[in-house]
Amino acid sequence: MVCGVPRPDLLRGPCGYRGVTACQWRAVGFCGMGWSAEQTEAGTRGEPGGPGTDTAGAGTGTAGAGAGAAGAAEETAGPGAQAAGAGSGEGPRAPVALSPSRAGDFMQCPLLYRFRVIDRLPEKPSPAATRGTVVHAVLERLFDAPAAERTAAGARAMVPGEWEKLLAKRPELAGLFADATSDAASVDAGGSVAADGTAPAAPDGAAAERLATWLAEAEALVERWFTLEDPTRLEPADRELYVETELESGLRLRGIIDRVDVAPTGEVRIVDYKTGKAPRPQFAEGALFQMKFYALVMWRLRGVVPRRLQLVYLGSGDVVTYDPGEADLRGVERKLLALWEAIQRATATGDWRPRPTKLCGWCDHQAHCPEFGGTPPVYPLEVRPPDGAVVPQGRMEQI
Numbered sequence: 487m488v489c490g491v492p493r494p495d496l497l498r499g500p501c502g503y504r505g506v507t508a509c510q511w512r513a514v515g516f517c518g519m520g521w522s523a524e525q526t527e528a529g530t531r532g533e534p535g536g537p538g539t540d541t542a543g544a545g546t547g548t549a550g551a552g553a554g555a556a557g558a559a560e561e562t563a564g565p566g567a568q569a570a571g572a573g574s575g576e577g578p579r580a581p582v583a584l585s586p587s588r589a590g591d592f593m594q595c596p597l598l599y600r601f602r603v604i605d606r607l608p609e610k611p612s613p614a615a616t617r618g619t620v621v622h623a624v625l626e627r628l629f630d631a632p633a634a635e636r637t638a639a640g641a642r643a644m645v646p647g648e649w650e651k652l653l654a655k656r657p658e659l660a661g662l663f664a665d666a667t668s669d670a671a672s673v674d675a676g677g678s679v680a681a682d683g684t685a686p687a688a689p690d691g692a693a694a695e696r697l698a699t700w701l702a703e704a705e706a707l708v709e710r711w712f713t714l715e716d717p718t719r720l721e722p723a724d725r726e727l728y729v730e731t732e733l734e735s736g737l738r739l740r741g742i743i744d745r746v747d748v749a750p751t752g753e754v755r756i757v758d759y760k761t762g763k764a765p766r767p768q769f770a771e772g773a774l775f776q777m778k779f780y781a782l783v784m785w786r787l788r789g790v791v792p793r794r795l796q797l798v799y800l801g802s803g804d805v806v807t808y809d810p811g812e813a814d815l816r817g818v819e820r821k822l823l824a825l826w827e828a829i830q831r832a833t834a835t836g837d838w839r840p841r842p843t844k845l846c847g848w849c850d851h852q853a854h855c856p857e858f859g860g861t862p863p864v865y866p867l868e869v870r871p872p873d874g875a876v877v878p879q880g881r882m883e884q885i
């Protein structure tokens with residue numbers, strides 16, 4: 487089959503399109519990328535916070551918790567807009583660029599992509615995603631110290647401080663560990679609950695305990711990294727590197743790479759940290775998609791194909807590597823172009839279909855999702871039916 491799905495009945499499951507003729511991937515071969523039912527299970531298993539939480543933590547640079555939405559601004563504006571995002575007060579805009587996280591969103595569920603990138607609906611921060619952000623911050627800033635001082639004990643000790651810094655930037659994270667029954671409670675960095683959000687009240691024992699457990703989990707992830715890589719022997723060329731390029735087609739690709747190593751020979755290694763577990767080998771292609779995306783961007787920017795892509799899974803203590811070739815990356819470029827065409831088509835027509843999978847359990851937008859009895863917000867952009875006529879905003883349902 488052209489679409490790469492071996493059996494049309496698979497389309498009823500992960501894809502959400504009820505028949506082959508309705509499948510927008512039929513002509514572009516996206517289902518062959520590994521976003522099958524099995525892949526979504528792997529994503530669930532690999533990251534408690536759901537897929538994208540790792541890349542959200544690192545990939546948005548500023549967000550992390552709830553970064554699926556917070557990072558959405560990267561699709562509609564330049565790097566300066568990354569701190570904005572869902573609920574930022576900016577008006578809806580058509581997407582102008584693609585990042586690995588949002589490409590993954592669209593492949594998972596077009597309606598989820600719409601909610602995050604176009605509607606910018608707010609999302610709740612999660613402890614798992616926030617932990618990923620803190621761990622990424624430690625692994626980035628650890629290299630500020632001289633090589634001999636990059637110890638596991640020192641890195642563990644950085645965790646509470648990085649959490650406090652994140653909390654200072656994003657005070658809304660204070661509620662992560664508050665008692666679910668306490669109204670509008672907030673928790674300071676030490677676990678105290680502030681009833682009015684300004685002055686810490688008496689410490690809430692349960693909240694403090696949850697925070698302590700969460701910090702210990704983050705410290706364990708940081709410590710595990712030392713069993714996988716030796717920072718005393720590494721001098722990264724770049725950390726948290728923002729990259730952006732425009733393909734000949736005009737498609738803009740952007741993202742943030744956790745770490746770039748350059749060997750004395752000039753060979754480049756792209757490294758990404760995952761706080762979840764490694765997927766089973768048969769699902770590795772889906773996990774490598776983000777890395778190949780970055781490799782393509784680096785190739786276009788620097789003219790050299792990165793020698794190695796390396797995924798470091800702190801949750802399971804695995805390191806997955808892949809050495810890409812030019813043919814690989816040209817294939818990724820073709821797939822991204824096809825994906826972008828599908829996104830542009832959906833943007834123009836307003837046809838963003840839900841694609842229910844097991845991952846819906848981590849979706850913050852069930853209340854707006856028809857698959858769960860919800861109604862999406864009025865589509866905020868102009869829509870164009872196939873004849874090209876412009877339909878005023880909010881009238882998509884009349885097409």
Ligand code: SF4
Pocket residue numbers: 595597598840841842843845846849850851852855856857858
């Ligand atoms: S709940 Fe709806 S919008 Fe969210 S991922 Fe599932 S199908 Fe998509």
